[in-house]
Amino acid sequence: VSHEIKTPLSVINGYADLLQEELPPEEQREYAAAISRESQRLLHLSQNMLRISQLDNARINSNQTRFRLDEQLRQAVLFMEPKWTAKGIDLDVDLPVCTCLGNEELLVQVWINLLDNAVKFSPEGGRVRIRLVDEAGPQVTIEDEGPGMDAETRERIYEQFYQGDHSRIKEGAGLGMSIVRRIVDLHKGTIDIQSAPGEGTRITVGFPKRKY
Numbered sequence: 001v002s003h004e005i006k007t008p009l010s011v012i013n014g015y016a017d018l019l020q021e022e023l024p025p026e027e028q029r030e031y032a033a034a035i036s037r038e039s040q041r042l043l044h045l046s047q048n049m050l051r052i053s054q055l056d057n058a059r060i061n062s063n064q065t066r067f068r069l070d071e072q073l074r075q076a077v078l079f080m081e082p083k084w085t086a087k088g089i090d091l092d093v094d095l096p097v098c099t100c101l102g103n104e105e106l107l108v109q110v111w112i113n114l115l116d117n118a119v120k121f122s123p124e125g126g127r128v129r130i131r132l133v134d135e136a137g138p139q140v141t142i143e144d145e146g147p148g149m150d151a152e153t154r155e156r157i158y159e160q161f162y163q164g165d166h167s168r169i170k171e172g173a174g175l176g177m178s179i180v181r182r183i184v185d186l187h188k189g190t191i192d193i194q195s196a197p198g199e200g201t202r203i204t205v206g207f208p209k210r211k212y
Contacts (some may be wrong), residue, residue, distance in 0.1 A: 005045065008038035051109075055182040067104050069138055070095040073130065076111035084119045084128065092129040100138050100207065106183045113176040114142045114203055121146030121201070137209035143202040149195040157193065180205075 015031040023031070073095050084091060118128045122144045129143040149157070158181040184191055188208055195201035 008041045011038045069098045069100045088125045090127045095132045098134045118144035139206040141204045145200045148199045
């Protein structure tokens, strides 16, 4: 945690010192933007650490309600629209009607985290596929055309702060998949990751039929 906090704080401190000097307006805007960006990283880190602490200590309300999983996924897609439109990502979505029982507030975080990764690692103009089926239980598959992951990354992807071959872009702090794992575990679900270098990544989250 201290390492992850130290880097953005160092950047903020450095640019704040520079802003105290006589600078052209363009440089002032550039440095102010850098401070804002790193501040957002710190905020995101603190929010994720709080969420993990709450999940680990079972302080989040675990009440379950019945809701439309297909509609929740659509809302997650709309929430991520600024990011996938900025990269020209083509979304291939198949979301038939599906109701499920679970903690709606927690599960939406799963889809946002997985979609964020899919968009982040997809190439410009790439495609992200989202599928929902309800056979042995609800299953959601999110597939991207990114760089994929090697075997070590697949094994360690749920470790806090771990960033492997699939996380070379310096965004985030390696907490997203750790949060996803905890939330899915709380719902007695499963996560299957199929990925290889150069072949993209396909993640399937499934829930047992008996819970829905």
